[in-house]
Amino acid sequence: MTRLVWTVAAVLxxxxxxxCASPAVPEVRDQTAGGVNTPLPATLADANSASTSSDALPSxxxxxxxxGEIISIGGSTTTNVVARVAVLFRQVxxxxxxxxxxxxxxxGPEALLKGLADIVPMSRTLTPEEIRAFQDEYGYAxxxxxxxxxxxxxxxEKTNPVPGLTLEQLDGIFSRTQxxxxxxIETWGQAGLTDEWTDLPITLYGFHPGDGAYRxxxxxxxxxxxxxxxxxxxxxxxxxxxxxxxxxxxVGCASIFFACQRVRAVPIAGADGRFYSPTEENVHGHRYPxxxxxxxxxxxxxRQPLPGPAAEFLRFLLSREGQRIVAEGGxxxxxxxxxxxxxxxLAD
Amino acid sequence: xxxxxxxxxxxxxxxxxxxxxxxxPTFRRSALFIRLALIGVAGGVGALACGGCGLVARAFxxxxxxxxxxxxxxxxxxxxxxxxxxxxxxxxFADRYVxxxxxxxxxxxxxxxxxxxxxxxxxxxxxxxxxxxxxASNPDPFTRMLDLIVVTTLVSQxxxxxxxxAEVFPTRQEVLVRALxxxxxxxxxLAAQVLRPDQLDLLDYLLWDWRQRNRDLVxxxxxxxxxxxxGRAKSAGAEVGASSGLSVVELLGVGDLFSSVGEAGRxxxxxxxxxxxxxxxxxxxxxxxxxxxxxxxxxxxxxxxxGMAFADVHRLTDQIEQLPLxxxxxxxxxxxxFDRRIDRTDESVTNLRRALSQASELVTSLxxxxxxxxxxxxxxxxxxxxxxxxxxxxxxxxxxxxxxREYQEALEELATTAGKMNELLASSHELLGxxxxxxxxxxxxxxxxxxxxxxxxxxxxxxNQFLWRTYVALGVFSAMLVLCLVFSFMLMWRLRIVVVNAAxxxxxxxxxxxxxxxxxxxxxxxARDTAHDTGExxxxx
Numbered sequence: 008m009t010r011l012v013w014t015v016a017a018v019l020x021x022x023x024x025x026x027c028a029s030p031a032v033p034e035v036r037d038q039t040a041g042g043v044n045t046p047l048p049a050t051l052a053d054a055n056s057a058s059t060s061s062d063a064l065p066s067x068x069x070x071x072x073x074x075g076e077i078i079s080i081g082g083s084t085t086t087n088v089v090a091r092v093a094v095l096f097r098q099v100x101x102x103x104x105x106x107x108x109x110x111x112x113x114x115g116p117e118a119l120l121k122g123l124a125d126i127v128p129m130s131r132t133l134t135p136e137e138i139r140a141f142q143d144e145y146g147y148a149x150x151x152x153x154x155x156x157x158x159x160x161x162x163x164e165k166t167n168p169v170p171g172l173t174l175e176q177l178d179g180i181f182s183r184t185q186x187x188x189x190x191x192i193e194t195w196g197q198a199g200l201t202d203e204w205t206d207l208p209i210t211l212y213g214f215h216p217g218d219g220a221y222r223x224x225x226x227x228x229x230x231x232x233x234x235x236x237x238x239x240x241x242x243x244x245x246x247x248x249x250x251x252x253x254x255x256x257x258v259g260c261a262s263i264f265f266a267c268q269r270v271r272a273v274p275i276a277g278a279d280g281r282f283y284s285p286t287e288e289n290v291h292g293h294r295y296p297x298x299x300x301x302x303x304x305x306x307x308x309x310r311q312p313l314p315g316p317a318a319e320f321l322r323f324l325l326s327r328e329g330q331r332i333v334a335e336g337g338x339x340x341x342x343x344x345x346x347x348x349x350x351x352x353l354a355d
Numbered sequence: 356x357x358x359x360x361x362x363x364x365x366x367x368x369x370x371x372x373x374x375x376x377x378x379x380p381t382f383r384r385s386a387l388f389i390r391l392a393l394i395g396v397a398g399g400v401g402a403l404a405c406g407g408c409g410l411v412a413r414a415f416x417x418x419x420x421x422x423x424x425x426x427x428x429x430x431x432x433x434x435x436x437x438x439x440x441x442x443x444x445x446x447x448f449a450d451r452y453v454x455x456x457x458x459x460x461x462x463x464x465x466x467x468x469x470x471x472x473x474x475x476x477x478x479x480x481x482x483x484x485x486x487x488x489x490x491a492s493n494p495d496p497f498t499r500m501l502d503l504i505v506v507t508t509l510v511s512q513x514x515x516x517x518x519x520x521a522e523v524f525p526t527r528q529e530v531l532v533r534a535l536x537x538x539x540x541x542x543x544x545l546a547a548q549v550l551r552p553d554q555l556d557l558l559d560y561l562l563w564d565w566r567q568r569n570r571d572l573v574x575x576x577x578x579x580x581x582x583x584x585x586g587r588a589k590s591a592g593a594e595v596g597a598s599s600g601l602s603v604v605e606l607l608g609v610g611d612l613f614s615s616v617g618e619a620g621r622x623x624x625x626x627x628x629x630x631x632x633x634x635x636x637x638x639x640x641x642x643x644x645x646x647x648x649x650x651x652x653x654x655x656x657x658x659x660x661x662g663m664a665f666a667d668v669h670r671l672t673d674q675i676e677q678l679p680l681x682x683x684x685x686x687x688x689x690x691x692x693f694d695r696r697i698d699r700t701d702e703s704v705t706n707l708r709r710a711l712s713q714a715s716e717l718v719t720s721l722x723x724x725x726x727x728x729x730x731x732x733x734x735x736x737x738x739x740x741x742x743x744x745x746x747x748x749x750x751x752x753x754x755x756x757x758x759x760r761e762y763q764e765a766l767e768e769l770a771t772t773a774g775k776m777n778e779l780l781a782s783s784h785e786l787l788g789x790x791x792x793x794x795x796x797x798x799x800x801x802x803x804x805x806x807x808x809x810x811x812x813x814x815x816x817x818x819n820q821f822l823w824r825t826y827v828a829l830g831v832f833s834a835m836l837v838l839c840l841v842f843s844f845m846l847m848w849r850l851r852i853v854v855v856n857a858a859x860x861x862x863x864x865x866x867x868x869x870x871x872x873x874x875x876x877x878x879x880x881x882a883r884d885t886a887h888d889t890g891e892x893x894x895x896x
Contacts, residue, residue: 083553083556083557083560084560087560087564109553109557114553215552215556217552217553218552218556241543241559242543242546242547242552242555242556242558242559243555243556243557243558243559243560243563244559244560244563245508245512245516245559245560245562245563246539246540246543246559248516249511249512249515249516249536249539250536252515252516252532253515253532253533253535253536254536265563267512267515267516267517267518268516268517268518269515269516269518269521337567
């Protein structure tokens with residue numbers, strides 16, 4: 008009898024422990040697998056998750072008696088990041104003056120070439136022509152330092168049921184040349200939607216041609232082709248996103264930085280054919296095809312340190328504190344490997 | 356760590372080298388370095404305000420590589436815009452924007468029973484109209500334009516980007532979204548005639564960034580561009596002018612338009628512009644007041660207490676409205692029920708009439724049958740009488756000769772009677788086979804059962820009454836019998852006393868007393884009593 012009581016008690020305790028160990032919530036689907044219709048991460052959530060990843064970076068160690076002046080001339084997108092970091096940098100080094108000017112991305116390389124700027128924020132890489140012109144002047148190439156990551160998102164109104172788009176479809180939607188070989192897509196029915204979406208025309212919103220994102224999209228998606236003439240050029244990212252949010256059937260391309268509640272970022276097919284959302288993880292893993300980096304270009308001779316306080320500013324920008332500011336501002340911070348590679352390039 | 360101090364975004368512009376002079380194709384100014392310090396986000400709020408972010412306008416000759424870019428640049432810069440034109444454009448836009456919002460408000464309120472939605476629509480209209488007209492009366496057209504961009508952009512961000520429109524107007528959101536987005540696009544199109552794309556891009560970013568840092572702000576129409584100037588309580592134009600020695604208009608490249616105008620003419624222009632602004636605002640004040648009053652009214656109506664009162668009134672009026680319908684429905688139900696009963700009664704009467712008709716037919720059919728039967732009986736009677744008479748007649752009398760025709764007639768009559776009997780039987784059979792007959796039979800049976808039941812009850816009652824009276828009679832009889840026996844016993848007892856007294860001599864004391872109190876005794880009675888007791892009297896009789 009005693010043995011029976013002990014057996015029953017053991018079974019009950021075992022069942023209780025098993026119930027406690029079982030997950031109370033359903034298993035979360037792995038977003039990195041790139042399933043369609045993955046929810047768009049909020050900008051703030053992105054910042055929080057990014058700050059978590061930036062915690063792995065080394066903390067910044069100030070140097071003594073730093074003073075001087077830093078002149079920054081470059082594109083507005085990356086200049087915004089630089090300006091944010093500059094606030095904290097000035098708290099560390101009050102004797103350093105930062106003169107930050109922003110304009111279109113095109114003026115940055117020219118300012119660097121003419122020695123008007125110490126740092127040049129860029130939202131794209133330098134073109135071969137720009138590098139060649141710089142080499143002709145100085146005998147070496149300018150140094151491009153990655154300071155943040157970014158994802159160009161394809162925004163649609165949040166009720167739009169499109170599960171995902173391929174690069175070929177994007178080329179058919181945005182381009183009038185279709186260099187990827189796909190058909191021209193002018194309605195959502197041609198993009199695979201049915202019912203009331205079948206005959207709904209696609210309204211395009213995009214950047215100004217002088218913007219860095221314009222060229223990135225043109226090179227990565229259109230393969231250098233031409234945009235449609237019906238593209239509605241907006242002044243900035245938030246205007247593009249609002250256009251996608253307000254007009255039924257509209258689609259806009261802008262940084263994930265400008266995501267709002269009324270739009271949805273469409274997953275894009277990666278190199279493996281699977282659809283990936285513009286999350287930080289997919290950007291770092293190079294799975295999201297429209298990923299890009301934000302750069303700061305400097306005039307650094309090979310095997311010589313960067314003159315002035317600009318080098319210290321870049322070190323601060325690549326530190327844990329700097330990347331945390333990047334993340335808090337809604338941008339995607341760099342991963343550890345990229346930061347180490349950038350620091351190595353600064354030291355070379 | 357040293358004590359941090361805020362960064363002045365505008366002082367960063369003063370130290371740029373002279374070589375950093377950019378040409379601005381929009382206004383075709385060669386080697387013009389424009390220090391447009393537009394932006395300064397508040398120190399605690401905007402990092403850019405403290406970060407020294409500014410605008411450096413520059414466009415390199417041949418720098419634009421893209422043909423489309425050149426096209427846009429040339430399109431925007433081909434027609435210089437003057438201050439007067441900007442003045443007119445901003446005011447015209449203000450009127451269009453308010454008109455657009457007014458139409459949208461009307462559409463949001465039309466046939467809309469939701470008091471909260473009506474209030475929100477009216478408040479949106481009143482706030483935006485008041486602020487847009489306030490902006491339009493600003494003396495500086497450039498500041499006016501910037502403020503209009505700020506208001507239209509922030510209002511659209513609050514309602515569209517933050518999706519407030521779906522929360523407040525869930526069923527009519529498309530109307531407001533379309534209007535606000537259109538207003539924003541038009542404002543930015545206006546700004547594109549003055550600012551370069553990079554300036555627009557930066558302004559767009561600053562507004563978006565400011566909105567992200569002030570997400571709790573709902574009534575964004577009260578925000579001005581000066582709010583981005585570090586909270587210095589100065590307009591952006593004055594700030595820029597103080598730091599660089601140039602006015603905003605001059606920074607934009609339109610200042611040279613005033614260079615040829617003398618001081619007197621400038622004063623006249625200023626007075627005229629002031630008057631125009633006053634007239635502009637005063638002419639719109641009645642409309643603004645009307646909208647404000649409407650907003651106040653809608654706000655009052657949307658309060659919970661008033662809402663409950665209105666809900667009660669609505670319920671009452673609904674009930675009153677439905678009362679005639681309810682009465683009508685009940686009346687129709689009553690009439691329908693009455694009609695059903697009338698139909699049933701009519702059916703019963705019809706059935707009764709049919710039964711009576713069948714009974715009449717039966718009686719009618721029975722009458723000839725009875726006549727035929729009567730004749731048959733008469734004939735039979737005659738035949739019987741004939742046979743009887745033939746049996747009793749004497750042989751001396753000659754009998755009437757046999758006539759076969761009489762039998763033939765009798766048989767014919769008999770056949771006729773039989774046929775009528777058959778008809779009668781058939782009619783009776785038909786009558787018995789009809790459902791009405793069954794029903795009548797059932798009714799009769801039920802009536803008979805009822806009668807029998809009543810009779811039984813009545814007989815039961817009679818029996819009860821009879822038995823009760825019998826019991827009473829027996830009781831009375833028993834009582835009388837008992838009384839009779841009692842009287843008999845008493846009488847006998849008294850007679851025995853008399854006999855005993857008569858047989859015994861009277862006592863002295865007591866007897867004398869008794870003689871005095873007793874009445875005199877009849878001697879004859881006494882003698883008879885004595886004889887009866889002794890048996891002598893009986894013998895003598």
